[in-house]
Amino acid sequence: MHRFDEEEFRQLAAGRLHRAPPERARFSDDDLNPEARIIPPGVVPKPAAVLVPLVADGGALRLLLTQRTAHLSSHGGQVAFPGGRIDEGDEGPVAAALREAEEETGIASRFIEPLGFLDTYLTGTSYRVVPVVAVLPGFDLRPHAGEVADIFEVPLAFLMNPDHHLRHSRVWQGRERFYYAMPYGERYIWGATAGMIRNLYTLLYAPR
Numbered sequence: 001m002h003r004f005d006e007e008e009f010r011q012l013a014a015g016r017l018h019r020a021p022p023e024r025a026r027f028s029d030d031d032l033n034p035e036a037r038i039i040p041p042g043v044v045p046k047p048a049a050v051l052v053p054l055v056a057d058g059g060a061l062r063l064l065l066t067q068r069t070a071h072l073s074s075h076g077g078q079v080a081f082p083g084g085r086i087d088e089g090d091e092g093p094v095a096a097a098l099r100e101a102e103e104e105t106g107i108a109s110r111f112i113e114p115l116g117f118l119d120t121y122l123t124g125t126s127y128r129v130v131p132v133v134a135v136l137p138g139f140d141l142r143p144h145a146g147e148v149a150d151i152f153e154v155p156l157a158f159l160m161n162p163d164h165h166l167r168h169s170r171v172w173q174g175r176e177r178f179y180y181a182m183p184y185g186e187r188y189i190w191g192a193t194a195g196m197i198r199n200l201y202t203l204l205y206a207p208r
Helices: 006-016 093-105 191-204
Strands: 046-055 062-068 083-085 113-117 127-136 148-155 166-172 175-184 187-190
Touching (some): 006 113, 006 191, 046 093, 046 191, 062 093, 062 187, 093 113, 093 148, 127 191, 148 187, 187 191
Antiparallel strands (some): 046 083, 113 127, 175 187
């Protein structure tokens, strides 16, 4: 049985997270839709990075997520990790993830300890996302009112239970599309965010 505390997580992360961002994207929005791909062939994906932040305050770990404001043109109202495009001025995905996290949530980089990387994830909107896993031993929140409607936490134990990794679907461009969903109370975690959480489970907690 897993404890889902910081000590156990650090032990698993040290042996199973990637030390550098993987070059090849092993996971994508197409994983559950092998016969109906939405990522156009030949499209060069845009580089992006997200922070996968675990709140570590001495008890069971919790994953910190944001609820995007409804008026945003891209993924408005959806649950997401802090993150965004890797700019030319960023020194790499870690720098981009830390910058975006501070812009969106107000969490300063001094409160963030990166531990490693999940597999690179390719989204249906043609982003090549590097997820940076980190622990937050302490932090102050100042959400960006124009981008973030809310910031909330979900117990890691809930998200690492495969019984909560549901397969939902909706019709998109006339075809049924399947995706991972992890409803938690009134929060609907789905799509790329749920896919990356599934990857965290696969790397660290899935039976071997």
